[in-house]
Amino acid sequence: MANTDFSIPRSSQSVISTNxxxxxxxxxxAATLGFSAFTAMIxxxxxxxxxxxxxxxxxxxxxxIFVLPRTANSSKGIGVIFLVTGLxxxxxxxxxxxxxxxxxxxxxxxxxxxxxxxxxxxxxxxxLTSKRDFSFMGGFIFAGMMVVILAVVANLFLQMPxxxxxxxxxxxxxxxxFILFDTSRIARGEETNYIMATYGIYLxxxxxxxxxxxILGIMGDD
Amino acid sequence: xxxALKIAAAAVLVLMLFYLWPAxxxxxxxxxxxxxxxxxxxxxxxxxVAALVVLLILAVR
Numbered sequence: 001m002a003n004t005d006f007s008i009p010r011s012s013q014s015v016i017s018t019n020x021x022x023x024x025x026x027x028x029x030a031a032t033l034g035f036s037a038f039t040a041m042i043x044x045x046x047x048x049x050x051x052x053x054x055x056x057x058x059x060x061x062x063x064x065i066f067v068l069p070r071t072a073n074s075s076k077g078i079g080v081i082f083l084v085t086g087l088x089x090x091x092x093x094x095x096x097x098x099x100x101x102x103x104x105x106x107x108x109x110x111x112x113x114x115x116x117x118x119x120x121x122x123x124x125x126x127x128l129t130s131k132r133d134f135s136f137m138g139g140f141i142f143a144g145m146m147v148v149i150l151a152v153v154a155n156l157f158l159q160m161p162x163x164x165x166x167x168x169x170x171x172x173x174x175x176x177x178f179i180l181f182d183t184s185r186i187a188r189g190e191e192t193n194y195i196m197a198t199y200g201i202y203l204x205x206x207x208x209x210x211x212x213x214x215i216l217g218i219m220g221d222d
Numbered sequence: 223x224x225x226a227l228k229i230a231a232a233a234v235l236v237l238m239l240f241y242l243w244p245a246x247x248x249x250x251x252x253x254x255x256x257x258x259x260x261x262x263x264x265x266x267x268x269x270x271v272a273a274l275v276v277l278l279i280l281a282v283r
Binding site: 111132133142149153172177180215219 | 224227228230231232234235236237238239241242243245246248249250253254255256257260263264267268270271272274275278279281282283
């Protein structure tokens, strides 16, 4: 008798669902990064002042805390994530204008961009191919993030270059940890919302780029 | 203007701390504990990231 059971076993369905979240996350990540680059170029062309960076980050953070989690389960979430990432890109443009005006600015920006891409691709590839569960890092990286936020608040007013350098270095390591943590959670099917997954990875990439830019700017005497 | 922006940014960052606190508590209490070799597997790529940053610094100096 011919086999008429065309149902997919539970484990296969789970794998298909996980792969779908992974694919959607990377597609949305590529689109939001592209959109950020576009808004950053607009910001550079308009020569937006540097205080715009702080305004963009404040508004984007508030939207990330209050609006995005409430809309992430509906189609509105796509619009919100493009708004948040577009805003961050626009703010980033004002910082990039400042760096590009420096003598070695274009080289610094290019190195920060290449370094960020290498870190993201390397860590994502490692997390996906090793198939390890990096969830054990959760408590450690969230605790580290809270300590770093306190240091950032202090340095907003203290403006110490050495503290700034330490914060940037810590952020690069913490965000690298977040990439491992988030990617392994998506790959293992623990994260099912691709909008929130994209937002997490986008923030890690954004923070690595900004921190790398700051480190290379300070160390390159710019 | 500048000081007002800094105060607003500090306020949002403190708000972020309150937002992160439940996530930290959740992962601290319910998150899986590291097994043998787990930290080694995490430190290896993080060490590579640190090495890459050092290389980039050398490139701009």
